Amino acid sequence: MEEVKLFRTWTSSFSLRIVWALKLKDVPYDTIFEDLSNKSPLLLQYNPIHKAIPVLVHNGKPIAESLVILEYIEETWKQNPLLPQDPHDRATARFLAKFGDDKVMPSIVDAVFSEGKEQEEAIAKAKENLNYLEAELKGKKYFGGERIGFADIAQGWLAHSLKVLEEVTNTKLIVEDEFPLLSQWQKTFADAHIIRENWPPRGKLVAQCLFFREHVRAKKLEKAQMK
Numbered sequence: 001m002e003e004v005k006l007f008r009t010w011t012s013s014f015s016l017r018i019v020w021a022l023k024l025k026d027v028p029y030d031t032i033f034e035d036l037s038n039k040s041p042l043l044l045q046y047n048p049i050h051k052a053i054p055v056l057v058h059n060g061k062p063i064a065e066s067l068v069i070l071e072y073i074e075e076t077w078k079q080n081p082l083l084p085q086d087p088h089d090r091a092t093a094r095f096l097a098k099f100g101d102d103k104v105m106p107s108i109v110d111a112v113f114s115e116g117k118e119q120e121e122a123i124a125k126a127k128e129n130l131n132y133l134e135a136e137l138k139g140k141k142y143f144g145g146e147r148i149g150f151a152d153i154a155q156g157w158l159a160h161s162l163k164v165l166e167e168v169t170n171t172k173l174i175v176e177d178e179f180p181l182l183s184q185w186q187k188t189f190a191d192a193h194i195i196r197e198n199w200p201p202r203g204k205l206v207a208q209c210l211f212f213r214e215h216v217r218a219k220k221l222e223k224a225q226m227k
Helices: 013-024 041-046 066-076 087-113 116-136 150-159 161-169 180-191 202-225
Strands: 004-008 030-033 055-058 061-064
Touching: 004 013, 004 041, 013 066, 013 150, 041 055, 055 066, 061 066, 066 087, 066 150, 087 116, 087 150, 087 161, 087 202, 116 180, 150 161, 150 180, 161 202
Parallel strands: 004 030
Antiparallel strands: 004 055, 055 061
């Protein structure tokens, strides 16, 4: 019998990717919730480089980094594929996932946690990246077509966690008039049964966002005082 374990936290968007993928493929697994302020010896053993979650352990063998784990899940369990058959479409899905982590996410974090002129510039950059995602949804229900796929899972935090982040920081980035396709995708993705039933508790997300906001502000203040 296969042994599948997922080391995660309640609020991690990166961990949610793995939850969604395993659920979509109907792969049974056990969850180990980690306290990142007091990491377990097992987590440190399985991910000694980054000492972070998520970590998937399959039959005693650990895999770290969420996009790498998604690739592993796709290659290991063939049912309900997350990547399309066409090589170009597969490459596009992988590119969108990487684009989300390298460009979209950092630009949004800058946009919601900056102030004044710096925030104006950050919002412009974030919206430039969101425009790219908007264009990718033209004529599609999901980034992968008619079914939730690899790129949708990678961008999934935009459908829920971002809304909490916008609320906490009083900043709105994905406005329906400006991003109609992305706005509709947010609703469609968030309402899918497997996605909806696995959202983290809203209260925990709010608490995390508030903590992160204060952390970012403290870092900015420290940096300013060093000049």
